[in-house]
Amino acid sequence: KKRQKRESVKLKTRPEDFVVEEVTEGFQYGPNWGPYSVYSLTKRTMETQHAIYAMAEEFGVKREDVHFGGLKDKHAITTQYVTIENGPKKSYEQKSFSATYLGDAKRHFHSSDILGNKFKITLRNFADDxxxxxxxxxxxxxxxxxxxxxxxxxxxxxxxxxxxxxxxxxxxxxxx
Incomplete structure (x- = not known):
């Protein structure tokens, strides 16, 4: 008896199928708390490095002055923390990413500030059984x-x- 071939489960069919949010514990920021501007960077189908370069260019700072904790998936919608020493107290948005100004911190954000990542994953094309x-x-x-x-x-x-x-x-x- 010939077995019927099934299509496999689909992951990451659309960017919305894989959503990643950085989780931090202990990294503190607020209005005028320090010299480091803190942003929430949300990107869609864009590599982290490219978003960081675009953000640096838009804010008129050197790429090496933009600090973040880690790389996030390109084929997804991801949100992570970014800091810039004496960065502008403004937000910026374009088609592939947005940088939302959150406040200021006493130090840069670092990978050690990341507690983990929260995921929302959508699977498609699977049978009920x-x-x-x-x-x-x-x-x-x-x-x-x-x-x-x-x-x-x-x-x-x-x-x-x-x-x-x-x-x-x-x-x-x-x-x-």
Whole structure:
């Protein structure tokens, strides 16, 4: 008996299918609290580095003056914290991203300020009979955790240099 081929479950069909929000604990900011302007950067189908460069250009600052905690997925809608020393106290919006001014902090935002990421993931194109198996898999993740997959944002040629981060790490070249 020939088995009927099923289409596979679809992930990230649209940017709205994969929403990531940075979660922080302990990073404090408020009106006139310090010299570092704090922004919420929300981007859509755009690499983090490109959004940071565009933000620096719009605000008239050097790219190296824009600090953020980590790279976020390109094929998604993501929100993360960004700081600029003596940055403008204004927001900016364009088609692919927005930078919303939140207040000021006493220091830059850093990767150590990230508690984790909150995800909203939409799966498409699955048959109703797979729902029990999906529920079981989701429940096991609650008990045992979730594998941390990074993909191109960690191991691809995402840097403007075109170098692969994993290759440099293996060569113990951590600062490049």
């Amino acid at each position: 797979v729902i029990p198996a999906m529920d079981k898999a989701i429940n096991s993740r609650t008990l045992y955790g979730f594998p941390n997959y990074y993909g191109a944002q960690r191991f691809g040629s995402v840097g403007l240099s075109g170098e692969f981060a994993a290759k440099l790490w293996c060569a113990r070249e951590y600062e490049r």
